Amino acid sequence: MLAAICAAYGGPDAVRVCDVPKPTPRKGEILIRMRAACVTSGDARMRAARFPPGFALPARLALGIRGPRRAILGAEGAGIVESRGPGVSRFKEGDAVFALFGMRFGAHAQYAVLPETAAIAPVPRGFSFERAAAIAFGGSTALYFLRDLGKVAPGARVLVNGASGSVGIAAVQLARHFGAHVTGVCSAANAARVLALGAHATIDYAVRDFADGRERWDIVLDAIGNAPIDRARMALAPGGRLLAVVAGLGATLGAALRPRRGALRVLAGTAAERAEDLAALARLCESGIFDPPIDSVFALADIAAAHARVDTGRKAGAVVVTIPD
Ligand SMILES: NC(=O)c1ccc[n+]([C@@H]2O[C@H](COP(=O)([O-])OP(=O)(O)OC[C@H]3O[C@@H](n4cnc5c(N)ncnc54)[C@H](OP(=O)(O)O)[C@@H]3O)[C@@H](O)[C@H]2O)c1
Structure with missing residues (x-):
């Protein structure tokens, strides 16, 4: 073959x-x-x-x-x-x-x-x-981080850093499905696509730093790897969670050993690989909720x-x- x-x-x-x-x-x-x-x-x-x-x-x-x-x-x-x-x-x-x-x-x-x-x-x-x-790579990663680690609930404010990549696109669609208010961080070239997939707002990373302290989110999902907790804390509301999809060894161990940082939580690791998650994603595809x-x-x-x-x-x-x- x-x-x-x-x-x-x-x-x-x-x-x-x-x-x-x-x-x-x-x-x-x-x-x-x-x-x-x-x-x-x-x-x-x-x-x-x-x-x-x-x-x-x-x-x-x-x-x-x-x-x-x-x-x-x-x-x-x-x-x-x-x-x-x-x-x-x-x-x-x-x-x-x-x-x-x-x-x-x-x-x-x-x-x-x-x-x-x-x-x-x-x-x-x-x-x-x-x-x-x-479907599977971005979809199951976004599902694991948002649903299992982020416990995203209706009305939560979710920021997706890297909203136009495979993981980010899935995260925008799934966070919206979970009833969140979704902001996508992407380039101007991808803003229309990210909005069309369900984001309520976008931030052009070339123009504005989402961690400039002007806005706060309950969840920051970092699919780029440039938002460690020291930066992300400026974007998180009290009780907020950083979902570090991309993290080095130090940050991954830090998240496992010391997830609580004051009023914030840092969660990292490797997404689970589960048949039931793929079946759930397939159902979302059939109902038009998720489209990779x-x-x-x-x-x-x-x-x-x-x-x-x-x-x-x-x-x-x-x-x-x-x-x-
Ligand atoms: N922890 C886990 O279990 C797990 C599982 C899967 C993937 N991952 C990791 O997750 C990361 C994302 O994967 P992916 O497949 O989604 O990546 P990807 O599809 O390659 O991401 C590319 C996208 O990132 C955007 N981008 C580049 N720089 C950016 C910035 N500074 N701010 C915002 N957006 C930016 C690009 O948009 P522009 O061209 O418009 O900039 C492009 O659309 C990878 O590092 C991967 O290894 C981790």
Whole structure:
């Protein structure tokens, strides 16, 4: 089968499409014939070994010293169940599914194997494989941070820093769905899109610092990594929560060991990868509440160009790769 392989950490050209053996599903696993996948910010981080401050050594020890141990990247994608290993009961051949491969990676290939218990759900009615491939990464991260850590309630004032990225776009739509008043921090070029997705207001980060003390929010979700608590406290109301989607090792440990900072709370960590969250997102997609926008679409043969697009840091939504038959 064809697969995009990253043998050593490097730039976009470190990824090459090669012929590799097709995997076989073992007990409890399904084999998915991939139709579309995304190059997520997580894939680009992994390819380039561009880890948040303090994580470089532990990440290389865990994930591969000179290159990713799991050389086929791809944190999310969608396709059709081709076959099942013994004991699989949740899925059957021919089911159209989308999945969060997460740290397992592996979606950038014609075939991928996952345990049936992994974060997998049926493709929402009316969704193409390209759109379905773009649901899980941003959607499940936003759901985990807003619902599980942020406990966003109706009427809460939520600020999304980085509102035009995959996580930010999902956070704007989900916070709005939870009944919050939503402000998106984005460039002027993306303001109309962020408003159309449900934000009540936007702040152009080139013109105004959201932490200038003029306004306060109950929740600040930082999907950029430039709002540590010392900055975010100027934007948080008493009792407010900083949801640090991007945080270095020090900030992550600090959030775990000392979440309370006076009247504020700091929450960080890695989003959960759960099938029930994907099923919830699929229901929101079917009811028109959540729609993951697509930034651009590339053929698998052009996956290096897809990585280069992600590396610009400017993508607005998902960078999708279509997988050939
Ligand atoms: N903790 C977790 O479990 C978890 C899970 C998933 C992702 N993440 C992390 O979350 C981060 C966001 O991921 P993503 O996929 O959403 O990223 P992304 O899609 O690559 O974000 C790109 C967007 O960021 C905007 N942007 C750039 N600089 C900005 C600034 N200073 N202020 C506001 N917006 C700015 C860009 O808009 P303009 O071009 O208009 O500037 C662009 O639309 C990544 O670092 C990723 O590693 C963490």
